[in-house]
Amino acid sequence: MGKRMRCAVMALALILALPGAAVAGPTDDYRQGITAANKGDMDTAIAAFTRIIDSGAGGDVKNLASAFNLRGMCQEAKSDLQKALADYSKAIELDAKMAEALGNRAMLYMKLGDEAKAKEDATAAKRIDRKVKVPEFK
Template identity: 30%
Template sequence: MTSTARTADFSDHTGRTAGRSNRRFFAFACLSAAAVLTLSGCTTGDTTSDMMRVERAQGSDENIASLSGVIAANPGDPEGYNVRGSAYGRAGEFRRALADFNKAIELNPRFYQAYANRALVERNMGDQAAAQNDYNAALQLNPRYDVAFIGRGNLYRQAGQLDQAFNDFNKAIELDTTDPRAYHNRGLIYQARKQHAQAIEDFSTAISLSPSSPEPYNGRGISYVAMNDDDNAFADFNTAINLNGKIAESWANQALVYERRGDKAKAAKSYSHALSLDTKYEPARAGLARVKAGV
């Protein structure tokens, strides 16, 4: 089964010891329906999952200007650079984000949150080695930092190093993380290993932690399909569509259930809609070709 991820995260970790606002922007990998009706596990490598999601409020020009004012008033405070770097990251201004995280680390070489934030920028800029080094540095400074385990686990997962990734997600979960990415991404590995009961359990936990995110519904639905539970799969895919109707994978997944039920007209309609959202989405293209050939 081919899988393609569409969103990524940017974590704002300011290092405050009290009243810290650690906003999480979840990096769920959206699993697509199989290009064939028999599911055979998931491909873990992808090329699109590391695009930053723009958060308009945090990445706005107004917010960045405000943060720049704070830095001007307190140029020796590394937290200001870390927060502004996060804002630049959300706005997709990676080089400026990198410069701010570099400055934060220069001012405080033990600022483990800044290392993890810099790693995410490096990952989005394609420098996987530097990202891994920074995640390692964050964990050396704070061996209980769940965010760094999740971030490094994603690096391993996308490189196909599933055992290492699995260990990192497990560690984050053992640390009682409330970050749904740990469960979702571990679920992807269970799914790749065809351990669908365990995958469903992890996707369900991710849903309980972030019920408005469509991606774990897609993931859980795929495992339901693999277990021939089309009714629950269909419910999950429809929920994903209701939460965000602009994700091609959700429509292709819905189409797969229609196809399995023999409703080729509805399957063709959903596959076509998926292609209207993403003209390069191959599972939808292949599915549409199948149902048209079978009409």
């Protein structure tokens, strides 16, 4: 698994562990998904993040958006680019200030050859968090 994926998964694990602690199911699914993704088992990770999405993430919109973003990262790792794009877009729809999802979608748009959309997302992501990884443009 790429360094970007590992770093993002680990950072989100720390962020998501505290708000989800009151809800045993989603917390267990986050742990399972993150562990599986770190091992490169994207199918298991996707299944875990899908359970969180299907459960509504305990009613926490930010956790739900994070689950979509994480599932998108796993879909992208499997080269299911359209599914990844849909998941990143849903994460952004749920939490318009999720810089990581904007950065992930910008990177994906570059892979898909849509530089205009990539620039738009990269600009939006950097406005929220200057440290978020985005594509570099000439």
